[in-house]
Amino acid sequence: xxxxxERAIDGPATxxxxxxxxxxxxxxxxxxxxxxxxxxxxxxxxxxxxxxMCDWLIENRDRLAAPLASIELxxxxxxxxxxxxxxxxxxxxxxxxxxxxxxxxxxxxxxWIEALKSGSGHTALFxxxxxxxxxxxxxxxxxxDLNERDEPEAWSHFHVGKTGLALRQMAELRAAFMFxxxxxxxxxxxxxxxxxxxxxxxxxxxxxxxxxxxxxVSAASSGLLAYDAAQALAPDLQVDFEGDYAKGGxxxxxxxxxxxxxxxxxxxxxxxxxxxxxxxxxxxIELKKLxxxxxxxxxxxxxxxxxGLTANDQYALVHPESPALPVQIQVNPxxxxxxxxxxxxxxxxxxxxxVRDRGARMEGAWLTEVAGDTQRPYFIVASDGISPHxxxxxxxxxxxDQWINVS
Amino acid sequence: xxxxxxxxxVATRPGDDLTRAVENRDALFARxxxxxxxxxxxxxxxxxxxxxxxxxxxDTDRSAQSLSLGTGGDDPGAGLGSGEGNQxxxxxxxxxAQAPSVAVDAVMAELVDRADAEGRALDEGELSAxxxxxxxxxxxxxxxxxxxxxxxxxxxxNLAVDSGSYGIGxxxxxxxxxxxxxxxxxxxxxxxxxxxxxxxxxxAFFLGDVFAYLKDGGLRARIRARxxxxxxxxxxARKSGEPLVLVGHSxxxxxxxxxxxxxxGAGLPQDLAVDALFTVGSQAGLFQSVGVLESGVNPPAKVxxxxxxxxxxxxxxxxxxxxxxxxxxxxxxxxxxxxxxTGLASAHTTYFKRPQFYARFGKRLRQAVVIA
Numbered sequence: 206x207x208x209x210x211e212r213a214i215d216g217p218a219t220x221x222x223x224x225x226x227x228x229x230x231x232x233x234x235x236x237x238x239x240x241x242x243x244x245x246x247x248x249x250x251x252x253x254x255x256x257x258m259c260d261w262l263i264e265n266r267d268r269l270a271a272p273l274a275s276i277e278l279x280x281x282x283x284x285x286x287x288x289x290x291x292x293x294x295x296x297x298x299x300x301x302x303x304x305x306x307x308x309x310x311x312x313x314x315x316x317w318i319e320a321l322k323s324g325s326g327h328t329a330l331f332x333x334x335x336x337x338x339x340x341x342x343x344x345x346x347x348x349x350d351l352n353e354r355d356e357p358e359a360w361s362h363f364h365v366g367k368t369g370l371a372l373r374q375m376a377e378l379r380a381a382f383m384f385x386x387x388x389x390x391x392x393x394x395x396x397x398x399x400x401x402x403x404x405x406x407x408x409x410x411x412x413x414x415x416x417x418x419x420x421x422v423s424a425a426s427s428g429l430l431a432y433d434a435a436q437a438l439a440p441d442l443q444v445d446f447e448g449d450y451a452k453g454g455x456x457x458x459x460x461x462x463x464x465x466x467x468x469x470x471x472x473x474x475x476x477x478x479x480x481x482x483x484x485x486x487x488x489x490i491e492l493k494k495l496x497x498x499x500x501x502x503x504x505x506x507x508x509x510x511x512x513g514l515t516a517n518d519q520y521a522l523v524h525p526e527s528p529a530l531p532v533q534i535q536v537n538p539x540x541x542x543x544x545x546x547x548x549x550x551x552x553x554x555x556x557x558x559x560v561r562d563r564g565a566r567m568e569g570a571w572l573t574e575v576a577g578d579t580q581r582p583y584f585i586v587a588s589d590g591i592s593p594h595x596x597x598x599x600x601x602x603x604x605x606d607q608w609i610n611v612s
Numbered sequence: 613x614x615x616x617x618x619x620x621x622v623a624t625r626p627g628d629d630l631t632r633a634v635e636n637r638d639a640l641f642a643r644x645x646x647x648x649x650x651x652x653x654x655x656x657x658x659x660x661x662x663x664x665x666x667x668x669x670x671d672t673d674r675s676a677q678s679l680s681l682g683t684g685g686d687d688p689g690a691g692l693g694s695g696e697g698n699q700x701x702x703x704x705x706x707x708x709a710q711a712p713s714v715a716v717d718a719v720m721a722e723l724v725d726r727a728d729a730e731g732r733a734l735d736e737g738e739l740s741a742x743x744x745x746x747x748x749x750x751x752x753x754x755x756x757x758x759x760x761x762x763x764x765x766x767x768x769x770n771l772a773v774d775s776g777s778y779g780i781g782x783x784x785x786x787x788x789x790x791x792x793x794x795x796x797x798x799x800x801x802x803x804x805x806x807x808x809x810x811x812x813x814x815x816a817f818f819l820g821d822v823f824a825y826l827k828d829g830g831l832r833a834r835i836r837a838r839x840x841x842x843x844x845x846x847x848x849a850r851k852s853g854e855p856l857v858l859v860g861h862s863x864x865x866x867x868x869x870x871x872x873x874x875x876x877g878a879g880l881p882q883d884l885a886v887d888a889l890f891t892v893g894s895q896a897g898l899f900q901s902v903g904v905l906e907s908g909v910n911p912p913a914k915v916x917x918x919x920x921x922x923x924x925x926x927x928x929x930x931x932x933x934x935x936x937x938x939x940x941x942x943x944x945x946x947x948x949x950x951x952x953x954t955g956l957a958s959a960h961t962t963y964f965k966r967p968q969f970y971a972r973f974g975k976r977l978r979q980a981v982v983i984a
Contacts, residue, residue: 234765243765244782246774336780347780388779430735433776506736
């Protein structure tokens, strides 16, 4: 059973389709049909990413701009059992989840489309995580039956880009958000094979109702790889390299972690008297800023999210409550940073209590966060013990570029 | 900070190919030899000073080219025969069972070769796999890396590292297949044509560059001036107690030894002190034995290690036809040999693409207390 969450909503609602492909049993040494597909690693993080997204949706069911009405979930779990994500919601804990193969994808996708067509003004949300590639500059997601059958069926995949094009033509739909945490690499034999994707909805010839209401964003642009990283669920975990935790930690796709950070409120703006995360502000540019701000240890491995399809209007996705907003503060001139204590205060004189204290004088930008507040300003105070310098900002959106002059 | 000056060898000309190869080489130095150690790599280029060789001079036997395998299609590994050729020889698993470090080395060299040929940087998965291979070779555990790997599939799977990537691109599998193909074709008489085709220009470039360098006059001075500029800059950039390491590949090693044997004439800084000199696949020993270096010593007398050099390591692959021992002509040099199953033609060009090299390079630097 793929539908693990369902409730009646009176009016426009969100219908989600989540696919996590962590198991590739036919793409192993001595297995499957194509030799070039016999060294594919399992991805526990892809299965766990789909579960995490599922929990997030259920927990935010009433904060979504269109309340959550249903979730179709497919997860192929690898044998690995250590350091795995543990479901939080009762619905997920109780669910029997189907694997993500070609046939189950079509069945789950058809139910998703039926739900979206059941009324007017619904919102579609797709999340997919697993091994992927780029085909004609659009993301595809490889499924668990990869390499089970002879070519071209060996390349079992879901063409997310084509599905996005089809959703643009669905007149009943208000908007669609499609997130793909997968590589955009160029796989030569996949490109050359006469492949056919598993389809449950197909784009038709362009017609008047084809509208740019689908935002499709993937973890990597064409030719680039996407990676996962462990989440530090225990305070004593030591970072080994680029978010690898020698002592454990649940691995989740970096794109997924960053996306959820934004959806949780780090990308919120105060719009029309409420906090809102929408497609215009949670852009690929902001995703990169969020990554650099919250996950600065990811330095060497690429993080290059890319738009596959863009929407030409502003579509709210979620209305977070009490968001924490990122603040990036730099001292001007930069070389003076090591001479000043930096604090965020509620008054311009720098008197305690402080909202945030950098703790030590150091080079570089100060990456911190404050609670969103549309009423009172925050003051940034730089003090060298002689005379404080201050400036202020209003925390009604992320503050990526706050400078304090000390000269 | 470690200052590392790498002087290239013969048949190296500026361009995108060289730029990419240097980037990949430097990425491997950073990852395997200097992890967490501040360092700067200087790469003086002198190849452009040497006149171009007319490719027509290699075309000594057109009919020989028609005998090359031709079964590789667009397989980039087809240069010395593809995996589709003669199937009667040993596969990589058989080689791995006898000499695992050699097998691992060959696959990783192929991996870097392919990245260079495709004009791309090594990706994270490839760097991680290379790093793990070098670590295993350094600790004598290459066998464990290939434990229970009885087929190409299993070797590729074992050598790949879980880098957290969401990609399925199996570049290591392709490298394994290419090396197996090469091993099988090593017993093929047909393959000799391919070897000869590749070797002839390599030898010609070698001879051309050597003659150009050895000819007294402006060209030799200009080549030495290029190298001197980077050595002097690296020397000036180092702070007290920071190490300076010189690496010369092929003729680059000859140039370094030639300059270090006559530091005054070469214009080297008077207070220059080289912590370690590596000549790699080089001919310093050969040239000294025929008396064409600026050592001031006539053969057969041996020349002492240059005074400014604390440790000198001469690295060579026994099947590299362009590499020579140095200890027959010099004292105070340590000759270091390592085996490979790379082809005759590629032995000379793959040193910087092999985990064995980086593993041993790092080990020697630590032994010499150049790095911790």
